[in-house]
Amino acid sequence: MSTPLWAADTMRQVITPSDDSIVLESLPSGPRISAPTTTTNTSSLASQLERVQSLLTIARQQGDPRYLGYADAQLRVLLAKHPADLGTQLLQARLLQANHHFDAAERVLNTLLASPSAVHSEAALMSASIALVQGRYAHATKRCHQLTGLAMLPFSLICQAQVQGATGQASEALARLNALPAKQLGLTSDQRTWWRLSQADMADRLGSDNSAEDDYREAAAAGSAEAVAAYADWLFWQGHARDSLSLLAPWTAHDGLLSLLTRAEQQLGLSKSATAHKQQALGRWQAFLARGEPGHERELATFYLDVMQQPATALRLAQRNWTVQRETADYRIYIRAALAQSAKKDLAILAKWQASTKFEDVRVQRWLSAGNAALPSSNK
Structure with a gap:
């Protein structure tokens, strides 16, 4: 979900740069709304x-x-x-x-x-x-059942299906979601995107590519960074790096999407733009790490594994991320980083988690069967 x-x-730590060359944040260009404090x-x-x-x-x-x-x-x-x-x-x-x-x-x-x-x-x-x-x-199931009343019924059903989808019942959960009457639920654009991404994630993990693409495309059409990232990543792993690049091209102001764009450019051999975007993304991520803020370890791990090709750094970031987040993308980047480093301890941790939750993901199973990290150059 x-x-x-x-x-x-806690109050954010005040950072005073010791040198004018230190970058604290790279901000998107363009107009912004007035934001009085x-x-x-x-x-x-x-x-x-x-x-x-x-x-x-x-x-x-x-x-x-x-x-x-x-x-x-x-x-x-x-x-x-x-x-x-x-x-x-x-x-x-x-x-x-x-x-x-x-x-x-x-x-x-x-x-x-x-x-x-x-x-x-x-x-x-x-x-x-x-x-x-x-x-x-x-705990999620408990909270799903606390969504009472007619107005909250769609959310309760989607919530319960999401738990099912992550605990060995993805096919049944996806069928439940697909059966919901989209036009009759009165969902906002953001809520429809949330629903479509849930369906797309389950279909992707089950290997139902046509269904996954339909839902990813519809979710991304709403224009949120999260949905664009999910669809672009799916396209990339389906072997459609050029389509992924086209989707990501307008999003260079977004750190995570810039990293995905650079990955696609490298895959396509666009060395000039890939080099420029790689340096831009590296500067942003290094500034983020220097500030010591939490979050975005998943995106950082992907950048260091796929773009910088530094699997040891990627693995450390994926390990840190796994202590906080355990969604599909978190599982996949941890698996890939662990495979790239032949990190048996980490692979055992993930295998134990998968066995206890019954989390289904056919793509991860292919990677494990191949016995390697399925880095972007292999497109497995």
Whole structure:
């Protein structure tokens, strides 16, 4: 489940560069919306919360870190003024989730779920999402069943299917999702994208390529960075690096998508653009690592394995990522990095996890059977 993942549980560390050559962040170019860091006394709380939510949405869709910062600054003001407001607390949990502070997000959500409230279902759905990302399927199931009422029925069904799909019942779960009447559910564009990505992921892991492509294409059409990344990665591994490149070309401002673009360019032998984009991506990722912030280890591991061809570094990043996230992409990059390093201990850890969860993935099985990392040059 990939609902929007969103003020850190601790204050962010202030970094003072010791030299003008140190890059703290590479920001996308182009126009941006006005983002004041304070709220006005004339604005209602509801309108201020809506403003913060819009910033979180932009951050998720565009992958632009500036908007998380804007949201953080404005939300701190609202939390100071309205610490007991449920809507404000819910947005706090969303921002924590976006910054990969999952434990802190859960603490906020547990407070909201301790008693019935207007945001109870939203809190339960967010908690289920975090649990699915972390591979805590029993907890996710519990939260899925807390989504009560007619309006939440579609979300409860999708939530339960996602747990099924990750625990040995992917075929049954995919059939349940495909049977849902899309036009009758009244889902927003973001919610439809979430649903389509869930279906695409299951179909991909089952080897149902036509079904996976239909859902990936429809999800990516909504224009979110997450969906574009998923579809572009699928195209790449299907042997369609040029189609992957075309999809990624407008997204050079997004660190993770720039890495995928560079990988496709290398595969296609476009050495001039690949070299330029590789240096650009390397500078961004090195700045990210220098700041010591959590998150994005999955994208970093992919970059160092596929673009930099440094499997030892990729494996360390994949190991770190696995302690936090256990979705399909996390499983795959850890497997590939472990195979590239012939890391038997890591492969044993993953085999034990797969046996306990019954997680199905035909592509991983092919990689394991081949006995190598299936690096981009092999396109296996």
